[in-house]
Amino acid sequence: MKNWVIEKNSFDAVDIEKHGSKFLLGNGFMGYRGTMEEYSAEQLVAVNLAGFFDLAENSNWRESVNAPNPLYTVVVADGIELNLSKLEAGSHYQSLDIKNGIHTRKTVFNVAGVNITVKAERFVSMARENIMALKYCVTADKDIDITVKTGIDKNVWDISGKHLNYIFEKQDNNYLELNCETVQLKNKLKVLEAFVGLDNIKNENLLHIANISLKANEEFEFVKFGGVYHSESLENINFSNDVNAGYEALKNEHIKAWEKIWQNSDVVIEGDAVAQLALRYSIYHLCIIAPHNTDKCGIPARGLSGQVYKGAAFWDTEMFMLPFFQFTDSKVARNLLKYRVNTLEGAKRKAKLLGHEGAFFAWESQETGDDACTLFNVTDIFTNRPLRTYFMDKQIHISADIVFAMWDYCRTTGDYTILTDGGLELMYQCMWFFYTYSAFKPHKNRYELLDAIGPDEYHERVNNNAFTNVMVKHAADIFLLAIDKVKDDNPEYFKEFNIDLSWAYDFAKKLYVPQPNEKGIIEQFDGYFKLEDVTPEILKTRELKKNEYWGGHGLASTTMTLKQADVVMMLNVFRNEYSKEIKKANWEFYEPYTEHGSSLSACAYAIVAAEIGNTDWAYKYFMKTATVDLTGDTKQYLGSQYIGGTHPAANGGAWNTAILGFAGVSFTNDTLDISPRLPKNWDSLAFKLNWKGDKLGIKITANQVKIEGITNSKVTVYGEEYKK
Ligand code: IFM
Numbered sequence: 001m002k003n004w005v006i007e008k009n010s011f012d013a014v015d016i017e018k019h020g021s022k023f024l025l026g027n028g029f030m031g032y033r034g035t036m037e038e039y040s041a042e043q044l045v046a047v048n049l050a051g052f053f054d055l056a057e058n059s060n061w062r063e064s065v066n067a068p069n070p071l072y073t074v075v076v077a078d079g080i081e082l083n084l085s086k087l088e089a090g091s092h093y094q095s096l097d098i099k100n101g102i103h104t105r106k107t108v109f110n111v112a113g114v115n116i117t118v119k120a121e122r123f124v125s126m127a128r129e130n131i132m133a134l135k136y137c138v139t140a141d142k143d144i145d146i147t148v149k150t151g152i153d154k155n156v157w158d159i160s161g162k163h164l165n166y167i168f169e170k171q172d173n174n175y176l177e178l179n180c181e182t183v184q185l186k187n188k189l190k191v192l193e194a195f196v197g198l199d200n201i202k203n204e205n206l207l208h209i210a211n212i213s214l215k216a217n218e219e220f221e222f223v224k225f226g227g228v229y230h231s232e233s234l235e236n237i238n239f240s241n242d243v244n245a246g247y248e249a250l251k252n253e254h255i256k257a258w259e260k261i262w263q264n265s266d267v268v269i270e271g272d273a274v275a276q277l278a279l280r281y282s283i284y285h286l287c288i289i290a291p292h293n294t295d296k297c298g299i300p301a302r303g304l305s306g307q308v309y310k311g312a313a314f315w316d317t318e319m320f321m322l323p324f325f326q327f328t329d330s331k332v333a334r335n336l337l338k339y340r341v342n343t344l345e346g347a348k349r350k351a352k353l354l355g356h357e358g359a360f361f362a363w364e365s366q367e368t369g370d371d372a373c374t375l376f377n378v379t380d381i382f383t384n385r386p387l388r389t390y391f392m393d394k395q396i397h398i399s400a401d402i403v404f405a406m407w408d409y410c411r412t413t414g415d416y417t418i419l420t421d422g423g424l425e426l427m428y429q430c431m432w433f434f435y436t437y438s439a440f441k442p443h444k445n446r447y448e449l450l451d452a453i454g455p456d457e458y459h460e461r462v463n464n465n466a467f468t469n470v471m472v473k474h475a476a477d478i479f480l481l482a483i484d485k486v487k488d489d490n491p492e493y494f495k496e497f498n499i500d501l502s503w504a505y506d507f508a509k510k511l512y513v514p515q516p517n518e519k520g521i522i523e524q525f526d527g528y529f530k531l532e533d534v535t536p537e538i539l540k541t542r543e544l545k546k547n548e549y550w551g552g553h554g555l556a557s558t559t560m561t562l563k564q565a566d567v568v569m570m571l572n573v574f575r576n577e578y579s580k581e582i583k584k585a586n587w588e589f590y591e592p593y594t595e596h597g598s599s600l601s602a603c604a605y606a607i608v609a610a611e612i613g614n615t616d617w618a619y620k621y622f623m624k625t626a627t628v629d630l631t632g633d634t635k636q637y638l639g640s641q642y643i644g645g646t647h648p649a650a651n652g653g654a655w656n657t658a659i660l661g662f663a664g665v666s667f668t669n670d671t672l673d674i675s676p677r678l679p680k681n682w683d684s685l686a687f688k689l690n691w692k693g694d695k696l697g698i699k700i701t702a703n704q705v706k707i708e709g710i711t712n713s714k715v716t717v718y719g720e721e722y723k724k
Contacts, residue, residue: 003277004099006630011084011092011107018632020044021305021646023096025103025122026288029129030067030228031304034096036105037120037136038074038083041157045069047132048304050289051297052189052230053311053366054182056161060386062372064300064311065163068178070193070226071122071134072153072207077146078112090115098284099262100255101126115141116214125250126257129293130227131242133250137221140214150224151207152178152193159307159642164189171203178206190229194243197222223247231296261287264688264695265328267658271683278626282654285629285646286324292331295338298365302645309643312364312372313339315398318405319573320600321652323660327689330413337409340402341422343369344429347399351433354393358433359426361398363391378549378639387552387639390460394453396437397468399430400475404573407478410485411669414692419486420493427479428497434472435507446512454525455600456566458556462525466514467570474574476508520585522567534559536595549639550597562590563597565604572604575611576666584612597635599628603653610661610677618661619679626654659687663700667691671714674707674722676700691715 006022008015016035020043023034031048039045047067055062075082084092090108097104104121122134138146154166164180171177176193193206201208214220225247227239242250265283269276289303298313299321317336325333340361346369347359354360362371375393376386406423410416419427438447449472454465483501487494516522523529539550539561550556551563565572568590571583587608596602606621628634628650636644659665663685664675672691678684678700686699696715697708705717715722 003273004280005095005097006277006281007093007095009093011089013085016043016085017644019094020046021644022629022632023094023103024285024288024303024305024646025096025101025124025132026304027101027124027126027129028288028290028292029233030124030132031288032071032122032124032132033305034094034103036084036107037071037122037134038081039085040069040072040153041155043085044157044306045153046157046306047228048306048311049228049230050291050300050304050311051294051367052182052187053372054163054187055184056158056163057183059160060376061160061310061374062184062366063158063160063163063307065182065189066156066158066307067189067228068156068164068180068191069153070151070176070191070228071132071224073120073134073136073148073150073224075116075118075138075146075148077109077114077116077144080111082107082109082111082116082118098281099258101258101284101288102251112144113142114144116144116146123251123254124288125254126261127253128242128250130229130233130237131250132226132228133223133247134226135221135223135247137219138214139219140216142216144214146212146214148198148210148212148222149207150195150198150222151203152176152191154178154206157306169206171206173201173203174198174208176203176206176208188230188234190227190234190237192227192229192237192239193224194239195222195224196243196247225250261329264690265324267655267685267687269658269682269685272679272681275623275626275679275682278623278630279654279658281630282626282651283324285648285651286321286655289648290325290329290332291335291339295335295342297367298336298339299648301649302643303648305645308645310364310366310372312362312366314364314649315395315401316600316649316652318401320603320649320656322405322409324652324655326409326412327659327691330409330415330690333409333413334415334418337402337406337418337423338421340406341418341426343367344422344426346370348429356433357436358431359399359429360396360433361402361430363395363398377641378552379641381545381547381549381639384640387549389552390453391457394451394461395457396434396449396452397454397465397471399433400468400471403427403430403475403478404471407482412667412691416485416489419482420490424482424486424497427475427482431476431479431504431507434475435503438507438511440510444512446510447507448512454566455564455569456524456562457598458551458554458561458563459525459528460551460557462527464512464514465525465566466522467566469511469513470570470574473508473511473513476504476511479504480508516582516585520582521589522570522582522586524562524566524590528560532559534561535592536561547637547639550595556595560593562594564601565594566590568594568608569604572607575607575660576668580612583608587612587614596624599625599634599647599650600653603650603657606653606657607661610657610664613677615677615679618657622654622657622661622679625650625657658685659689663687663698665689671716672696673716673719674698674700674705675718676705678702
């Protein structure tokens with residue numbers, strides 16, 4: 001592995017699924033899986049679209065739509081298709097250049113005693129979001145006749161059924177067009193394709209077919225372009241201009257767009273090449289799925305690597321990815337928050353549907369904000385029956401996570417306009433939801449949050465989950481601060497909120513916040529300490545079947561084994577509010593019980609480990625997080641539900657660990673503090689941060705912190721005002 005390149009020098013069919021995610025391209029509008037040009041649905045090719053959803057006939061849930069693949073290309077020689085998944089190759093190389101967002105492959109096939117080399121390079125334009133391009137080159141060591149078939153592949157990989165009806169297609173000489181409609185809402189999708197460099201073609205079933213007499217050692221090369229359009233982009237199609245710009249010009253502007261992205265988001269680690277690449281790779285993944293130009297969609301939990309988790313956005317965005325965006329690309333951060341504002345009506349509908357008031361945001365959010373999460377979200381491995389899960393109706397912390405994230409965005413960027421752009425209304429609706437959801441216990445003079453699920457999804461319907469209660473308490477405080485802020489900054493707008501908010505003050509004051517016991521441990525929820533004292537290792541020995549689901553009424557539910565960081569997640573989020581002793585006690589207590597069955601877990605343990613000075617563990621968990629999509633070493637099934645793909649929350653968690661954990665970046669309302677504790681093997685760590693309008697350049701070495709770019713903001717190092 002070079003510093004910016006992920007590569008693989010061999011081929012094994014078992015890696016097809018994993019490599020589709022590992023070598024993913026994307027630009028926020030669409031993702032293109034790391035598959036070979038000749039692959040089709042069976043090899044899990046996907047042009048996965050952000051924010052475009054459908055419900056297939058006879059399916060239980062809506063999912064994101066995969067578009068037909070306009071880069072499909074295959075060579076046939078001596079009647080044999082040069083398809084890596086079916087034909088043994090003499091050699092094979094695949095790479096992803098994460099600096100420039102470029103995928104390449106080089107495969108040598110042997111057909112009838114002739115070595116035929118296929119080389120291809122492709123990118124999904126970061127400069128023009130509807131456009132992708134491919135350069136394809138074939139050579140042979142002896143003269144041979146070949147046929148090139150290239151066009152739009154209508155054979156689309158779908159997890160839950162067919163989503164597109166093909167309405168009409170057009171094929172001119174070097175140009176193909178496929179017009180589709182989604183099954184449920186009849187939304188339109190258009191896929192265009194064009195090539196340059198093929199002669200004497202015949203067009204058949206959306207394929208250009210060219211017969212070529214290849215001369216020994218002469219390169220035969222052509223380029224092609226794909227355009228994918230839906231929603232607003234249908235109104236501004238400029239495909240012939242894009243094609244006329246030419247491959248190299250499109251590639252150059254794409255590279256320039258990436259250069260701009262890395263200028264703000266790169267993090268440089270000296271002394272540890274493996275961590276460096278893993279962290280850059282994580283950042284790459286965040287950038288290829290970011291909604292750069294829209295506030296109509298969130299970031300799917302599996303990025304744009306496919307339809308897993310229905311292409312929906314979870315709390316993953318606010319709690320794991322948003323810190324990266326708010327510090328490096330505030331436009332994307334604002335888009336993400338505005339998307340939540342735009343889906344507030346859906347959150348209100350969900351609350352109403354479940355008999356609540358206010359706004360209960362979707363656990364799995366698609367374009368309208370109605371919950372895509374079903375009541376039966378896991379399939380039982382033993383009976384193949386759907387299992388009742390309570391993720392949708394009880395994971396209430398989601399509404400508080402969003403309030404928290406919005407305030408964090410305001411404080412770091414100094415941009416509070418989101419509050420008067422629907423943000424304050426969102427906060428109000430969320431807090432009204434929590435207030436009306438809570439139970440007031442008169443004998444204890446406190447509000448409690450009963451019947452909820454915290455981050456640890458193995459324990460459903462618990463009372464006073466510490467993470468949830470603390471998060472909601474902060475959201476309640478934030479709402480009151482936001483009210484004051486708007487009152488000061490925008491009295492005209494505030495008039496709308498000049499209503500009786502005494503309930504909100506009372507709720508913020510009296511909401512029960514679980515406290516550490518005499519040993520300093522915070523109980524994950526009421527009664528957790530009374531559960532059977534069993535760790536994941538022991539639980540594993542009780543399993544009857546692989547992929548058995550431990551949640552619901554499953555193995556973990558009566559034990560202390562937890563799926564993912566819960567109390568430790570809380571200590572990570574609110575790291576300034578708990579002492580080192582409390583953090584240490586809880587980290588050490590909960591760590592043995594944590595399965596890390598979710599890729600969201602390790603980064604919380606990494607950051608808190610860094611906080612308590614346990615840099616070895618911090619490093620171990622950091623690497624687990626940062627390499628998750630490189631190794632592909634994650635759970636692939638939840639019950640019998642396939643959950644493979646990329647892991648954006650972990651990608652965000654890797655950045656968070658480096659910056660918030662190792663660099664020790666934290667902030668209060670007006671001050672950014674940097675209190676580093678670098679891993680022993682790192683010589684230095686350098687990165688950029690946007691802080692209240694300043695673009696800070698920070699470099700940390702063993703005995704120095706150097707900061708550039710402070711103009712108006714306040715920055716401290718280990719609590720002392722920074723002096724040059
Ligand atoms: O949001 C997470 C959840 O915390 C654990 N299961 C997977 C979801 C999507 O990443």
